[in-house]
Amino acid sequence: MAEKRAVVLLSGGLDSATCLAWARREGFVCDAISFRYGQRHQFELAAAARVAESQAVSSHRIVDIDLAAFGGSALTTDAPVPKDRDETAMSSGIPSTYVPARNTVFLSLALAFAETRGAADIVIGVNALDYSGYPDCRPEYIEAFERMANLATRMGTEGGRAVKIHTPLIRLTKARIVALGRELGVDYSLTHSCYDPAADGRACGHCDACLLRKKGFAEAGLADPIAYVT
Amino acid sequence: MAEKRAVVLLSGGLDSATCLAWARREGFVCDAISFRYGQRHQFELAAAARVAESQAVSSHRIVDIDLAAFGGSALTTDAPVPKDRDETAMSSGIPSTYVPARNTVFLSLALAFAETRGAADIVIGVNALDYSGYPDCRPEYIEAFERMANLATRMGTEGGRAVKIHTPLIRLTKARIVALGRELGVDYSLTHSCYDPAADGRACGHCDACLLRKKGFAEAGLADPIAYVT
Numbered sequence: 001m002a003e004k005r006a007v008v009l010l011s012g013g014l015d016s017a018t019c020l021a022w023a024r025r026e027g028f029v030c031d032a033i034s035f036r037y038g039q040r041h042q043f044e045l046a047a048a049a050r051v052a053e054s055q056a057v058s059s060h061r062i063v064d065i066d067l068a069a070f071g072g073s074a075l076t077t078d079a080p081v082p083k084d085r086d087e088t089a090m091s092s093g094i095p096s097t098y099v100p101a102r103n104t105v106f107l108s109l110a111l112a113f114a115e116t117r118g119a120a121d122i123v124i125g126v127n128a129l130d131y132s133g134y135p136d137c138r139p140e141y142i143e144a145f146e147r148m149a150n151l152a153t154r155m156g157t158e159g160g161r162a163v164k165i166h167t168p169l170i171r172l173t174k175a176r177i178v179a180l181g182r183e184l185g186v187d188y189s190l191t192h193s194c195y196d197p198a199a200d201g202r203a204c205g206h207c208d209a210c211l212l213r214k215k216g217f218a219e220a221g222l223a224d225p226i227a228y229v230t
Numbered sequence: 231m232a233e234k235r236a237v238v239l240l241s242g243g244l245d246s247a248t249c250l251a252w253a254r255r256e257g258f259v260c261d262a263i264s265f266r267y268g269q270r271h272q273f274e275l276a277a278a279a280r281v282a283e284s285q286a287v288s289s290h291r292i293v294d295i296d297l298a299a300f301g302g303s304a305l306t307t308d309a310p311v312p313k314d315r316d317e318t319a320m321s322s323g324i325p326s327t328y329v330p331a332r333n334t335v336f337l338s339l340a341l342a343f344a345e346t347r348g349a350a351d352i353v354i355g356v357n358a359l360d361y362s363g364y365p366d367c368r369p370e371y372i373e374a375f376e377r378m379a380n381l382a383t384r385m386g387t388e389g390g391r392a393v394k395i396h397t398p399l400i401r402l403t404k405a406r407i408v409a410l411g412r413e414l415g416v417d418y419s420l421t422h423s424c425y426d427p428a429a430d431g432r433a434c435g436h437c438d439a440c441l442l443r444k445k446g447f448a449e450a451g452l453a454d455p456i457a458y459v460t
Binding site: 152 | 293294295296297300330331332333334335337338339341342343345346365366368370371374375377378379381382383384
């Protein structure tokens with residue numbers, strides 16, 4: 001039987017680490033891809049490398065893209081990262097941490113990588129529930145990307161398997177994601193979620209990513225193994 | 231009246247130079263974007279800079295992306311570039327010069343750039359007629375990308391103008407493209423089309439890109455101002 005290969009987008013955060021474990025359980029041989037896109041929280045790339053190694057991926061590639069040259073996001077400029085927002089604030093509108101067209105750029109590069117690896121499956125840890133208002137995390141966006149990808153590529157147009165974008169976490173709460181990861185044996189001490197870590201890499205504990213993560217562990221009744229500044 | 235801004239994908243070739251002139255005639259203030267993607271024919275980036283300057287763009291950005299790290303194309307590896315193919319060979323199947331998901335990656339980065347510049351319009355010189363078999367040059371692909379882009383971005387989801395991908399050349403023969411460019415005052419001596427130029431930058435005269443270009447000028451009854459090896 002032919003080997004099933006998948007490209008997994010791996011940020012080094014809790015969600016993508018869980019996605020990778022999910023893809024392995026589904027029987028995929030996994031190639032991980034991460035992006036150095038001018039993000040301020042580059043600690044996540046070290047986390048991605050740790051997660052990739054701990055889950056024995058077939059390969060892990062870090063691709064440089066200079067999204068920061070375009071400006072436009074608090075994650076890639078000196079604009080302040082929002083702190084201590086409540087859920088109402090988080091879910092109203094698109095936040096300043098939105099990076100223009102980020103998932104589209106990432107999925108496009110994952111698609112190019114997948115095509116050269118002979119992988120028709122791409123796994124991305126987007127989430128439409130705890131999603132902080134990013135338009136490119138919604139199911140209708142993912143469906144539109146998949147449709148486009150099948151028209152874009154040799155894989156999609158010369159028969160064979162069609163391109164499939166898997167979003168195993170899209171309908172899960174952060175608590176259910178954490179519970180799934182535990183079940184799959186993910187070591188969350190290796191992951192990094194914070195948008196604005198201290199110089200020593202510790203999570204700030206107050207940005208949207210930290211707040212959602214802490215809430216997820218609390219609701220799942222599990223201890224978060226990473227260190228926070230406060 | 232609000233300024234109309236467009237992002238124009240500028241490779242330095244004949245088609246994209248014509249697209250830029252078209253966009254200016256349509257009244258757009260143009261930001262040009264080019265890509266250094268590991269292509270063997272990097273002379274085209276110098277051509278892109280000449281064309282951008284000659285057409286007085288608002289800005290010109292060259293973005294680095296390491297598509298070559300993925301392999302998979304004769305344009306980014308040491309695989310031989312096909313030479314002296316007749317039209318039957320050119321139009322049968324996807325050639326080895328196909329770069330996996332190239333237009334998807336380029337359009338995604340153009341979309342990110344457009345969003346940060348406040349441009350809802352993107353112009354790309356794809357061509358479905360003289361197109362050498364690339365799946366990501368077909369109208370149905372462009373429509374699918376546009377639909378996805380409107381779901382992906384702040385522009386597409388918070389009202390305002392929807393994202394539009396313009397493909398002014400998609401139904402034109404190379405001869406008609408050359409004729410249009412002449413009418414618009416494009417200086418084709420600044421452009422570069424060859425996939426496999428000599429060390430001094432002269433076009434090889436035998437790759438698909440050279441053959442299509444020469445045929446276009448011949449059929450338009452115009453002289454091609456660039457130098458060929460043979």
